[in-house]
Amino acid sequence: MMFKKVTSADHAREIFLKAIAPLQGDEDSSIEESDGRISAMDVVAPVDVPHYRRAAMDGFAVRASDTLGAGSNSPVMLKLGKDVEKGVCARVHTGSPVPQGADAVIMLEDTVLHDSMVEIFAQVHPFKNVGEIGEDIQKGETVIEEGHRLRPCDIAVLASLGIENIKVVKKPSVAIIPTGEELVPRRKRTLRDGEVYETNGLMADLYIRKWGGITRLHEIVTDNPEKIKEAITSSLDTDMIIISGGTSVGKRDYVPAVVESMGELLVHGVGISPGKPAALGMINGKPVVCMPGYPVAGIVALYWFAQPALWKIGRIPDEPQRCVRAILAEKITSRAGYKTFTRVRLEIPHAGSYRAIPLATSGAGILSSVSKADGFVIIPENVEGRSRGEEVEVVLID
């Protein structure tokens, strides 16, 4: 029993993403709830910010022409008033309105106040220390572009414009179907020989939520083509389906054949290690990621296929991965022709420098090795490995 064809990791991802269409649905969100969401609209400023001429300094609003010739040895005297006119200035604070007649603000430091008179020791040009209307944001200006991922600082900008609601892209919904007759629901009972608790579905569920999706975790499905088909059929109302387990070429591996019978099997067998048994398909326009049941292979399939698929569906902009550069403490050998994900632990021998220690175990079944790992060193197909002492990029595990 062998894979008919092994598709390279990059090509498999490319084929899969090409088949996926971004979600069209929008929804309204209050700005407080929109952190991390994707704007579904260009947001145009409904007002100017500031909407009035504001003082940029504590000091006195003046007519600039009244300060002509003023200097540290040649002060000018102005009357202190409320309105500003020739010979009269008015007290202003940073942010307060600049009275009509004034065209500049003189810093407090350059003045001395004598009761109702102000002695001015510097000359200012018109517009000095005056924030004009619309200086920050002009009415009609686009402040947030469609497709932008909203951050707290963006939300503050919206709030400053008096905008309280925004249209955001709907979160993609993802059905997660764990399969395998060896699986037992957690909390159910003590395990017998040959049984394990279902954990891949849980893990996929948490990652998808972390990456911006909404999840629906299906109950465990046994290794039976009809049952798998039923589970997929009942999940086609979601935007993506992740099936865990049953993706290899063993006697009990029915998932890829079921996907093929219901739609299109795009890829079965990927040049990725661990993760070779991964399969990808489309059913009724819905992407289907078949992640291997071995947990480490499963997490690699989630990272390599499910995350970019989720982001394409949800119009979530590709963000740079969380990475650090580290010096390899031991050489790494990779599997020829496979994009190899090596788990490493990071040490910080001195501030700002990282050392990556490859985790010895190679078993794709050893979930604890992921838990011990801080990240992956990803080795391309055409490279044999990495030498001890080499600087490598470590992709941190979310």
Next chain:
Amino acid sequence: MMFKKVTSADHAREIFLKAIAPLQGDEDSSIEESDGRISAMDVVAPVDVPHYRRAAMDGFAVRASDTLGAGSNSPVMLKLGKDVEKGVCARVHTGSPVPQGADAVIMLEDTVLHDSMVEIFAQVHPFKNVGEIGEDIQKGETVIEEGHRLRPCDIAVLASLGIENIKVVKKPSVAIIPTGEELVPRRKRTLRDGEVYETNGLMADLYIRKWGGITRLHEIVTDNPEKIKEAITSSLDTDMIIISGGTSVGKRDYVPAVVESMGELLVHGVGISPGKPAALGMINGKPVVCMPGYPVAGIVALYWFAQPALWKIGRIPDEPQRCVRAILAEKITSRAGYKTFTRVRLEIPHAGSYRAIPLATSGAGILSSVSKADGFVIIPENVEGRSRGEEVEVVLID
């Protein structure tokens, strides 16, 4: 009016963090709810994983000694049974238990099945393709260390051990107090001249929640020392206080003096740009971050002081910041003696390479410039700036 003393950015942070004690409180969390939380305990495996000898391959469980001499041209014949003994093998699937009498599994690919007899074309050593009890995780082994930030893959490990609850460090609670007589609560009414909507408190609130805290946003407090004191007093039940506005040295800037009157003012005036008016203090053992009212200076103070303080309180391990390396499209000049945060926009001229375009505006009041920025280039005090074409690190804005 001037700052009595400007403390360097690094030293100010160091003084502040030294004064802060990590939170001692723990709480129970279901594992599903513990993603991103900090483990408050060493978690020890209560069972072995696997808890039975499991087959690592689809094939037949055998006594290794029965395969002695078997090869592609010299097969050995074994009877197919359920129990394994001399001359008898049993069918196993990946993950299924290996029967008592067997000590190895021979891959399906190396066999041919004839009704009740199995022809074996390869020799195996004892233990070949057999996962021993505790091979993944040994009973008594520490699987999660105290202080570890839990990720979905860690949670899956806990689930595989039948662990459903874990003690996590309490989330630090943070009171956020916006001050300023120019501030108007959002949704309240249209703004008059001299008024702005309160947005710094909202922004701080969203960042603190994103970084792992629980927030309580106080109502707006006007520029009045007694009112500020009241607001602080009513917030001393939280683990940290952030006060926005009133931190400079103007006539209406009462916050640092109030902090000093109630506890200890550690720093007022920081060699950071924008953000010079930031102040730091301790009241009743609670850290107080006074962030400047100018929004861009405010966000710098949140990043530089509030985030590390929150992490120290919450025992949250310092994670590498999300960064990319980029080529500067224009030179940047920095403020001598100040750690300068320059906002930049990123472009991707071709895959995998970034170009950083400094945003021209220098005004600390221009919040929209943060919204247009993807990140900060941070220039140390002792460097004059960065040249066009230089490679720089860009810290992405969360």
